[in-house]
Amino acid sequence: MLESLFRRWNRKNVLDSKYEWLFDPYDGDEVVVFDTETTGLDTKKDAIISIGAVKVRGNKILSSQSFELFLKASKEISTQSIKIHHIRPCDLEHAVEPLEAARAFLEFIGNRPLIGYYLEFDMAMINRLIKPWLGVTLPNKQIEVSGLYFDKKIALIPQGNIDLRFDTILRDLNIPRMGQHNALNDAIMTAMIYIKLQQPFKLH
Numbered sequence: 001m002l003e004s005l006f007r008r009w010n011r012k013n014v015l016d017s018k019y020e021w022l023f024d025p026y027d028g029d030e031v032v033v034f035d036t037e038t039t040g041l042d043t044k045k046d047a048i049i050s051i052g053a054v055k056v057r058g059n060k061i062l063s064s065q066s067f068e069l070f071l072k073a074s075k076e077i078s079t080q081s082i083k084i085h086h087i088r089p090c091d092l093e094h095a096v097e098p099l100e101a102a103r104a105f106l107e108f109i110g111n112r113p114l115i116g117y118y119l120e121f122d123m124a125m126i127n128r129l130i131k132p133w134l135g136v137t138l139p140n141k142q143i144e145v146s147g148l149y150f151d152k153k154i155a156l157i158p159q160g161n162i163d164l165r166f167d168t169i170l171r172d173l174n175i176p177r178m179g180q181h182n183a184l185n186d187a188i189m190t191a192m193i194y195i196k197l198q199q200p201f202k203l204h
Contacts, residue, residue: 015135033115035186043124052183068184070095113141
């Protein structure tokens with residue numbers, strides 16, 4: 001009830017009416033798994049420089065419908081971030097403007113549920129990109145894979161200490177780590193985690 005009222009209220013704040021469909025209930029069978037790479041880890045000051053996403057239907061990753069964009073950086077990329085994602089200023093020479101990327105991302109995700117690892121951070125970064133232009137934050141349903149993983153594990157080992165690190169989850173679920181660390185590869189691996197967690201879970 002409260003969620004429905006909030007969605008209706010939030011819908012009225014959309015600055016561009018052609019995006020009001022974001023607030024329509026989703027009745028399809030797909031989800032979108034996404035990841036971002038950023039200039040740093042401060043959600044109030046840093047900026048997105050790469051977005052990667054894939055659609056999932058049932059237990060299948062729709063790899064032919066992947067999304068990857070590099071964005072022009074609005075601030076300097078921290079040295080620590082470069083060590084993680086290896087994206088240097090020179091790699092963004094042909095990157096798109098942030099507003100263009102935001103529009104393309106919305107067209108890709110539609111009103112599908114959004115899935116990620118450490119999704120709270122990625123959503124905060126995406127909303128920083130979208131809200132100044134659209135007037136609202138994304139209303140899409142959100143699913144955190146580490147939360148799904150925790151619920152599965154804790155049911156099997158109630159008194160256990162659950163390690164929620166990304167690499168640990170990959171190993172535990174026998175999912176191979178893709179070579180290059182980037183937003184699209186991370187989104188694909190997260191999609192694999194999500195699919196695996198929809199299946200019967202066994203204690204390793």
